[in-house]
Amino acid sequence: RDAAEVAAAEATWKWSNNAALIQHDYLVQPYGGRIQPSKMRYDKIADAADYDDELVGTVDGELIKRHTIDGVITLNQSPNEVIQGMLTANRGFVCERAGSVWVTSSRPKDPITTIYDGIITGGLQFRSAKPKRDLVNRVRSRFIASERDYQQVDGPILDRTDLQATDGEILSTTINLPFTLDHRRVQRLQKAYLDTSRLGRQVSVQVDLEAIDAEDELLDAAVRIDSDLFSEANGIYRVASVGFTETYSSVQLELVEYDKSIETDWTPADDEQAFTVEELDVS
Secondary structure (H helix, E strand, O other): OOOOOEOOEHHHOOOOOEHHHHHHHHHHOOOOOOOOHHHEOHHHHHHHHHHHHOEEEOOOOOEEEOOEOOOOOOOOOOHHHHHHHHHOOOOOOEEEEOOEEEEOOOOOOOEEEEEOHHHEEEEEEEEOOOOHHHOOOEEEEEEEEHHHOOEEEEOOOEEOHHHHHHHOOOOEEEEEEEEEEOHHHHHHHHHHHHHHHOOOOEEEEEEEHHHOOOHHHOOOOEEEEOOOOOHHHOEEEEEEEEEEOOOOOEEEEEEEEOOHHHHOOOOHHHHOOOOOOOOOOOO
């Protein structure tokens, strides 16, 4: 993304805590994912990095980067443990398709194609909502604090009393953010996590291969279902996985409900809570 930096000349590289760039760097390290850099999709990684570098306002008027990765890893941690922790920092994914690998961020997506009755080649499996045990209306958090030498501390608590009243009880979970620094980022990630947890619709469907012009780019993309036969499934979904059927004439898609407004639904004056790391008791 910077013409002054040359991939083959490490001396030209600049320091960054951009979440997508850190994820990429770890994936290609010999102590990390050990993926050959030639297999990485740098166009997609650049797009994720651009989004992570966007500035977001805070109550005190400061502008902070949307998503960063800070903290410490050790070589006794498994690569999977590390990368899963890193992906919490920008609600991203590691994607692999046709031998290429890339990391994504949570940039809002518009549907790139529509699935309609004419291209559905098999049955459609549909789940209309999550079971209650998977719903969340209170989110606790743990994140890293520079005041504690990048150790994890208890973070803000997000309580949705309106949802608790609707659900009839408190449904609590804790999100672990081992590479997120600054409670204001934590709070944005908390809100997005809770709102996403309330989206429960899932679809498994087979579609005609020839009808999907953007098939190569479907993974992690957003798609629209507009069906007369399966109207209860109509809506916007994120493509969680793409695979061929046994005949190779159709594509099997696994879809999860998606709402792009969740990623930008944040008003500091209304949503940001005051928070300070508790003093460490050394007595």
